[in-house]
Every structure is written in C-alpha cells, then in structure tokens.
Amino acid sequence: MILTVTPNPSLDRTYEVPSLDRGEVVRATGERVDPGGKGVNVSRAVTAAGRRTVAVLPLGGPSGALVSELLDAQGIEVAPVPIAGVTRANIALAETDGVLTKINAPGPELTAAERESLLETVRGQSRGADWIACCGSLPRGLAPSWYAELVARAHAAGVRIALDTSGPALLRALRERPDVVKPNAEELAEAVGRPLATVGDAVKAAEELRELGARSVLASLGADGQLLVDDAGSWFGTARVDAVRSNVGAGDASLAGFLVAGGTGPEALAAAVAHGAAAVRLPGSVMPTPADLDPGAVTVTAQVPTDRVLKEPAT
Incomplete structure (x- = not known):
C-alpha cells in the first residue's frame, strides 16, 4: 500500500483553450474538474495502476467535500483531517500547443490542533504501508x-518515505534522510542555488542533495527526460512523446510509477518515465492506466549524457 500525504490539496478545474489572449473572452473547448494536489495525483495514479492507496489530506468547506466525493468515486480511500478553513480551488488553462497556465490559490491556514491531527492521522494510517509519499506545498x-518532522516519524515507524516539495521545506527535510526526493529541474536548481544548463549540471546538483541527506534523487527534467541518482550510481531515462496534451500531474504520475515499481533502481526509473510520458498525452490531470503506457518508447541508460544541453534550462 502507498500512503500519500497532501498538506495543501485542491479542487482543480482545467479548461482546454485554443489560445490564451489577455483581456479577451476565451471560449474553452473542454473542461474537467478533478481532485488536486500532488499527493492526491499520486494516489490517483497508484489506483489507476491497480494498487491500493490511502490519501491523507486536510479538507474543509464545499470544495473539500467535493474533493472527497471525487476521490471516493475513483475508488480511492480517503483519510480526511477536518479543518475549519476551506480547501482551495485552482484553475489551469491548457492551450492546444501544450502551453499550460496555472492559477494556484494559497489555501487555508491550519491551526496548531489541525497540524498535530494531520501528523497523527499519518501515523495511524502508515501501519502496513510500503511507502509514504509526501507531496506539494x-x-x-x-x-x-513540518515535512522534516514527518520524515523523522515515518522512519521511526520503519516506513520508507518519498518527498516531493521544494524550497526551505525540502532543505529542512533532507536532514532527516528521506529515502527519495523528487525535484523538477527548477526545484533542483533552487536547492543548490545555481542554474542548470546541462544534464551533467543536474547530476552534480542531485549528488549535492544526496550529500545533504537524500538517499536517492529522482529528478524530472521536463522534455529532456528523468534522472535517478542513488548509492548504486546514476541513470538517465527518456521516452518518445509525439504530442503533448497536458503536463498537469505528469511529475506526480512519474513518482507513482517509480514507487509502484519498487522505488529503487533503473527498472523503477523506466516505470517513472513511462508513466510521465503517458500522462502528458492525456487531457487535464488524467492519470494513466497500464493500457496507456508504452514501455517500448522508454530508454534508460547508465551512460548519462552529461554534456547534453537541456532544452529547458533551469534558472
């Protein structure tokens, strides 16, 4: 079982639009409403892969009730933490050329009692979990x-933990040696305090995160592929994608694929790449099923192309 923790979940509305013109009336060609938040997306992807998951998340107000209802309809077990505030609602505008514009609300403010209740709910639900995935802002x-405390508690309970966050929360949590951290290129650059122009730059940055405490680093490099650095070495994975429809939740699908495949080694990296590539071919934040995957389009190598210039440099 994979337990997910989403401290700041959301109700996500995605509109598909021909193009985005400021100041003009834009008519959507498609619309979706999904439960959102990075950990929620991981749970959705794990469920789509046929594995059991439990989603721990603070919920409040009508939007929180709808998030719980939508997850229940997808067969996902929810362990809600009731809060006085209202769960945020986010908007994503997906253009036909693949450009995505996201408007993320700040979300509610949790009280001290709600903060402790969230930690206690994770503790209670973690019994029997193979992994805990802590994700998002x-x-x-x-x-x-807070994430550092959660990692420490998880390890004390003997549970492996994957962390997908950024900024000070990531740097603080590294001290507790999370089993996997999953930054994207921008988050990786922010963590080491310098831009990344090549795959080699990303490898060095990942190695620095390991020196700070991460046991392994799964880095999403966007269209350039994904990178795994751990005790056994470094691997680089890519996949052929003919057309991108939406990249909402693609990184979360990748993390789910990685954990479902065991969470370690090149085979898990290949699963992560396959899930991420499948996700970008789907609308909105739809998570891929096994039928959507194309393992034959995935290449994983230990010969990391360190001199390759990133198509999307991280600044």
Whole structure:
C-alpha cells in the first residue's frame, strides 16, 4: 500500500483553450474538474495502476467535500483531517500547443490542533504501508520544518518515505534522510542555488542533495527526460512523446510509477518515465492506466549524457 500525504490539496478545474489572449473572452473547448494536489495525483495514479492507496489530506468547506466525493468515486480511500478553513480551488488553462497556465490559490491556514491531527492521522494510517509519499506545498500554519518532522516519524515507524516539495521545506527535510526526493529541474536548481544548463549540471546538483541527506534523487527534467541518482550510481531515462496534451500531474504520475515499481533502481526509473510520458498525452490531470503506457518508447541508460544541453534550462 502507498500512503500519500497532501498538506495543501485542491479542487482543480482545467479548461482546454485554443489560445490564451489577455483581456479577451476565451471560449474553452473542454473542461474537467478533478481532485488536486500532488499527493492526491499520486494516489490517483497508484489506483489507476491497480494498487491500493490511502490519501491523507486536510479538507474543509464545499470544495473539500467535493474533493472527497471525487476521490471516493475513483475508488480511492480517503483519510480526511477536518479543518475549519476551506480547501482551495485552482484553475489551469491548457492551450492546444501544450502551453499550460496555472492559477494556484494559497489555501487555508491550519491551526496548531489541525497540524498535530494531520501528523497523527499519518501515523495511524502508515501501519502496513510500503511507502509514504509526501507531496506539494505547505499551507499557511505549517512551518518549513513540518515535512522534516514527518520524515523523522515515518522512519521511526520503519516506513520508507518519498518527498516531493521544494524550497526551505525540502532543505529542512533532507536532514532527516528521506529515502527519495523528487525535484523538477527548477526545484533542483533552487536547492543548490545555481542554474542548470546541462544534464551533467543536474547530476552534480542531485549528488549535492544526496550529500545533504537524500538517499536517492529522482529528478524530472521536463522534455529532456528523468534522472535517478542513488548509492548504486546514476541513470538517465527518456521516452518518445509525439504530442503533448497536458503536463498537469505528469511529475506526480512519474513518482507513482517509480514507487509502484519498487522505488529503487533503473527498472523503477523506466516505470517513472513511462508513466510521465503517458500522462502528458492525456487531457487535464488524467492519470494513466497500464493500457496507456508504452514501455517500448522508454530508454534508460547508465551512460548519462552529461554534456547534453537541456532544452529547458533551469534558472
């Protein structure tokens, strides 16, 4: 079982539009409403892969009730933490050329009691979990050290933990040696305090995160592929994608694929790449099923092309 923790979940509305013109009336050609938040997306992808998951998340107000209802309709077990605030609602505008514009609301502020209730719910639900995936931004009321405390508690309970966050929350949590961290290129550049122009730059940055405490680093490099750096070495994975429809949740699908495949080694990296590539071919934040995957389009190699210039440099 994979337990996911989403401290700042959302109700996500995605509109498909021909193009985005400021100041003009834009008519959508498609619309979706999905439960959102990075950990929620991981749970959705794990369920789509046929594995059991439980989603821990603070929920409040009508939008929180709808998030729970939508997850239940998808067969996902929810362990809600009731809060006085209202769960945020986000908007994504997906253009036909693949450009995505996201408007993310700040979310509610959690009280001290709600903060502790969230930790206790994770503790109670973690019994029997193979992995805990802690994902996304922290809402107001949770200090940057909150993820670090969660990692420490998970390890004390003997559970492996994967962390997908950024900024001070990531740097604080590294001290507790999370089993996997999953930054994208921008988050990786932010963590080491310098731009990344090549795959080699990304490898060096990942190695620095390991020196700071991460046991392994799964880095999403966008259209350039994905990188895994751990005790056994470094691997680079790519996949052929003919057309991108939406990249919403693609990184979350990748993390789910990685964990479902065991969470370690090149085979897990290949699964991560396959899930991410499948996700970008789907509308909105739809998570891929096994039928959507194309393992034959995936290449994983230990011969990391360190001199390759990134198509999307991270600044």
